[in-house]
Amino acid sequence: MTSTLPETLPFPSVHRTRLTTLQVNLGYRCNQTCSHCHVNAGPWRKEMMARELIELIPEVLARLDLHCLDLTGGAPELHPQFRELVSAARDLGVNVIDRCNLTILSEPGHEDLAEFLAAMGVRVVASLPCYEQERVDLQRGQGVYERSIAGLKKLNRLGYAQPGSPLQLDLVYNPSGPSLPPAQEPLEVQYREALASSHGIAFSHLLTITNMPIQRFARDLQHQGQLEPYQRVLREAHRPDNLNAVMCRSLISVSWTGALYDCDFNQQLNLASGSGPRQLADLLRVVDGLIDQPIAVADHCFGCTAGNGSSCGGSLS
Ligand code: SF4
Numbered sequence: 001m002t003s004t005l006p007e008t009l010p011f012p013s014v015h016r017t018r019l020t021t022l023q024v025n026l027g028y029r030c031n032q033t034c035s036h037c038h039v040n041a042g043p044w045r046k047e048m049m050a051r052e053l054i055e056l057i058p059e060v061l062a063r064l065d066l067h068c069l070d071l072t073g074g075a076p077e078l079h080p081q082f083r084e085l086v087s088a089a090r091d092l093g094v095n096v097i098d099r100c101n102l103t104i105l106s107e108p109g110h111e112d113l114a115e116f117l118a119a120m121g122v123r124v125v126a127s128l129p130c131y132e133q134e135r136v137d138l139q140r141g142q143g144v145y146e147r148s149i150a151g152l153k154k155l156n157r158l159g160y161a162q163p164g165s166p167l168q169l170d171l172v173y174n175p176s177g178p179s180l181p182p183a184q185e186p187l188e189v190q191y192r193e194a195l196a197s198s199h200g201i202a203f204s205h206l207l208t209i210t211n212m213p214i215q216r217f218a219r220d221l222q223h224q225g226q227l228e229p230y231q232r233v234l235r236e237a238h239r240p241d242n243l244n245a246v247m248c249r250s251l252i253s254v255s256w257t258g259a260l261y262d263c264d265f266n267q268q269l270n271l272a273s274g275s276g277p278r279q280l281a282d283l284l285r286v287v288d289g290l291i292d293q294p295i296a297v298a299d300h301c302f303g304c305t306a307g308n309g310s311s312c313g314g315s316l317s
């Protein structure tokens with residue numbers, strides 16, 4: 001069901017159910033500079049999480065009995081304590097997601113990264129906005145497609161997305177412009193057929209994600225006079241039933257400075273939670289899993305509830 005929300009009506013209120021996932025942004029340094037990057041990451045960025053904060057993360061995971069540590073950036077693997085953190089979380093039995101850009105797997109000094117991820121049983125979630133070269137290179141940079149394909153082949157060789165293997169490799173699709181992603185399942189079939197026939201590549205699932213009209217993408221849209229029309233598209237496609245599944249209901253996002261936000265998008269907008277803990281260390285004192293905590297919502301949230309819905313785990317419907 002699509003809503004008929006009047007233009008002035010704010011995004012509906014949302015409350016947390018129970019916290020299961022800690023999503024940590026380890027820093028903004030990245031070896032790529034994609035046009036849709038909502039964190040403005042790039043090789044020139046210096047921001048990185050301090051060692052004292054990294055060391056707090058396993059304590060928080062254990063204290064709150066969290067199921068999942070979701071690592072993002074920038075390229076999270078560029079953080080000098082990335083491997084140490086992954087090992088500590090896996091020792092606790094916590095599932096670890098690495099939001100991997102694939103080209104990092106062939107960066108000098110990271111050639112053994114894929115082997116490490118496989119040995120640790122890390123779930124890899126990798127952006128591949130198309131199964132064809134032209135669009136990937138346009139959105140993510142010249143030469144990215146070829147290196148991404150090489151990265152996927154390497155992961156497959158190590159057991160990722162292979163029959164009977166527990167190693168999970170998911171791909172992320174986002175549209176090239178200001179439009180909603182198509183339905184996830186039929187697109188997954190197309191991806192599977194295209195990547196298998198052209199490159200012999202297998203993957204576990206395709207996750208479709210809506211482009212958030214914030215940061216670099218919002219500035220590009222503004223420049224093209226497309227920002228307001230796109231915001232209208234998202235608002236007009238709002239589906240109230242998606243509110244039950246938005247990721248902020250079970251996730252909390254930690255910035256490289258240790259500040260807490262209700263999701264990575266709010267983090268990039270510096271939109272802090274209205275109440276509750278503010279810093280990573282405060283989570284050590286939480287007793288109720290943040291149940292019923294109000295989420296800080298704003299107009300960009302329509303990007304999560306439009307159409308089939310969108311989250312870091314793909315479509316919500
Ligand atoms: S790989 Fe990811 S973090 Fe890096 S620039 Fe691209 S979208 Fe941003």
Ligand code: SF4
Pocket residue numbers: 246247248249262263264265266295296297298300301304
């Ligand atoms: S943008 Fe963040 S706070 Fe808003 S609905 Fe989506 S996940 Fe929740």
